[in-house]
Amino acid sequence: MKNLRLVMVGLVCLSFLSVLSLSGCSKSGGTKIKISSWGSPEENQILVNLLNDFQKLHPDIQVELERVPYDQYSTKLLTEVAGGLAPDVIFTEVGNFADFYLRGALEPLNPYIQADHIDLSAYYPQVVDRFTVDGQTYVIPRDTAPICVVYYSKAAFDEAGLPYPTDDWTYEDFVAVGKKLVKKDAKGNVTRWGFVDDWPMVEPWVYDFGGSYVDNVKHPTKWTFATDPNTLQGVQFRDDLINKYKFMMPPSSLSAMGGMGTGDMFTNGTVAMFLSGIWKTPTFRLAKDFKWDVVMLPKGPGSIRGFGTGGSGYGILKTSTHKKEAWELVKYISGDEGEKMLAQTGLAQPALMKEAETTFLDNQDPRNKKMLLDAVKYVKYPPLCKNWSEVNLSLIGPELEKVWNGSESATEAMEHLKPVLEQNAPQTQ
């Protein structure tokens, strides 16, 4: 009893002392800028290394790295902005670029680019184009990430007696192969599925079947998702994979809503083919005794191709009071050094073409990743409007979940979506 009381009093005293001792520690002078980012351990390490090097080159600039978990990134960032504590440089990807650009929060970079003679043509034009609106560039790209990477398990193909797929396969080949990859036990329970995606995504199929979301990606005026017959075909196709051909893992079999863990199901043999971006590479490399490679998403009808994409880069917030220093930082971290390190991890396809064509194509798994150099040509970007994520995640998404669950047909879903999308026109202002 007495001891316990003593310990408690001691703890309280220590706590008070430590709070007091925390205040009043400030670092030496120089301009202080802050960069906000999220990412995997590999990505983070690259950034830490780059910042260390940058610090040596610019001892007068102090850089603080703020690392926020991805799902809290916008929460933290918006709170900081509201409190007048926004970072100077932000890491941004295709989706939240639109959110920040459309609200006028990003500093136009053309003056800086011209002053320093930065050659943007060294980067993939598709990515540069995404971050450029009406001739003005807002973000210097870091990587591109076409979501067209079908990872496949060689063991599964061998066991089913199938040849490994090649990049010129079609959606029909895909269905034929997928069906054969399914394995069942004596009771008829599936022990290996043919296919699953990283998270439930319909974009690859919509684009692959020539469908669309809006009339004009850069300046959208209306949604075409529910009215474009090609979109319907794409949706129908994913529906069929699950509910008709039954080789794609249905939502009820996923260990998670949202697809957490499907990558692990791929490496442990529960699934033979897995659709995602190239960023899964470092994870899959860790799997022991597991032979795998990648192949491009099959061609759609009429041999057309198209897939959604990730991709990211660095931008400067307009609110920054040290734009010059911020630009120095952006210039440095999106330059050769960083792109090379990124390529070495296998995590992402650098936006800098030179690095993508050399360092990125190392002799490690997946051997066929060179297909990505070609795939970049077919990437499609989401519409540039303020309500894109809301419409996609909260209006289209839930309706399509009914399709995947089998409680609604693709046609019905489109009919339901028509009035909803009409009411929620793309907001560009």
Next chain:
Amino acid sequence: MSGSTTIPSPTAAPAGFWASKRRNEKITRIVVTALLIVGSAIMMLPIAWMLSTSFKTRTDVFAMPPVWIPSPLHWENYPTAWNVSGMYSTEDWSFLGIPFHGVTFTTYTLNTLTIAVLSCLGTTLSSSVVAFAFARLRFPLRGPLFILCLATMMVPPQVTMIPTFILFKSIGWYDTFYPLIVPAFLGGGAYNIFLMRQFFMSIPYEMDEAAKIDGCSNFGVYWRILLPLCKPALATVAVFSFVYNWNDYLNPLIYLDTNSKKTLALGLKNFVSLYGQDYHLLMAASLLISIPIAVIFLVGQRYFIQGIATTGLK
């Protein structure tokens, strides 16, 4: 002093409740024990799974059918999980003037402990003070003020978050522990005030009157009569506020900036985002940071049943 009005309860259970017959009691005890064992087993299922996972290798985590006792046990996951979170920060920091290098879970533990201990202390003291006024004193606007107090619970914190942030930032408390500690000393929130009020109100008013006749002031009644009688409630408030602050994620996320000031919950979440796929390490880390709570609870739980149970005075 307080001992004179408090006779410690001789038994944990309400005496005589199960006391009808010896044999009966024995049967009851067996039934109760059986229920407790079954119940505990069900309740512990998630934690047992976490424990089992924390000893696996990465590839074993998703083995089907699930393996409950992995062999061999990978103890090394624990030190790995503990040390790994510091990998991205090499900054220097100090605790009580002692310098340290590199931020690890140790840093986070010290910070979290500081915040949790002080908040716990503040909440326990201030919520009971405020609750005493609501439960025992007559003053104008008592009803409306109490409703106002309860109403603060009903506004989702998600929408007051940004205004609150702006407020704390404008008084220079950004990146300090103050936003996480000071509110605890100012009533500790409606939940705790309400809880303490309910307990105070279940204590017979005669006790106050008797004390007042003996010359006790209002503070005396609060400190010498009611607080000692409400030890179980105080223990409850203390445990809840400690646990809340130990696990709180969103407030530290928005108020703390410097890595060396961050807390365990932030460290864990950072860990999830860095090693989200490494469930075995994640579970090891989660369990490690919960151990202090388990220990505190195990030690402190006897205070829950060390109460009044007297008050036969009439």
Next chain:
Amino acid sequence: MTSAEQKEAISAFIFLSPFLVWMVFLMGGPILAAFFLSFCKWDILTPIQFVGLDNYKEMFFNDPRFWKALFNTAYFTFLSVPIGMVLSIVVALLMNQRVKGIGIYRTLFYLPSVVGAGVAVAVLWKWIFNADSGLLNYMLSLLTGIPIADCPKWLASETWSKPALVIMSLWGVGGGMIIYLAGLQGIPSTLYEAAEIDGANRWQQFWTVTLPGLSPVIFFQLIISIVASFQIFTQVDVMTDGLGGPADSTLVMVLYIYQKAFKYYQMGYASALSWILFIAILLATWLQFKYSKWVYYEGELRK
């Protein structure tokens, strides 16, 4: 006011002072700000625009997701609160027995409500609720003989996702247990002795002594549970990756508010949603206070 009354009032406000400071300075401002924001359009990145009642109009006449969220929240509350209340009282009564190692049992029952809310455990729950290979359906089919294929699809099903959340929430009974346990200590043992002398059996003792003695705590727990389940957020957020799926079947109010504020940049609309939720909770609480005659306070203040 007599001078004695005045003195009492003055000392009351001294006791209340921490609360008043908090209320006026730390809580009042942000709450008023949130109230003001509900009449505005604000995406945080651009200046605030006053729009009058637009947010409320939009919500009531033009936003099916609002109604869905309100329905889901009410559904969850009405299902989880009664079950949770009864269960935690039962557990507390068990935990109040003199059994060997009771401290360990208490800890075991309480731990899940501490550890069990985090991200780490979401993975486990997803596995438990998995329709094909999950533990729950395995047990269910073992006990009832229903083939696994016909068992509920839980988190993947629009019908069963909310019950799944309720089941999950029951792992939090440890918190309620502690409060009841503390409440049970406040019941004078003399009352039990008196009841026994009157020849009351255990069951009668429970109804005439335990329940009335526990009623202030039950009342507290009832109000708090309803407030908390109206505001359920974390579990849904981690279980559905912030989406409230499948097909919005677990979209609850606070999740919707969070989505609107921090994912879709509509702080003003989120504030308006919050005020509607606030009114709903206030109404529920007011009703409970109005019909709280069943609560027995040993030390009620006389007027």
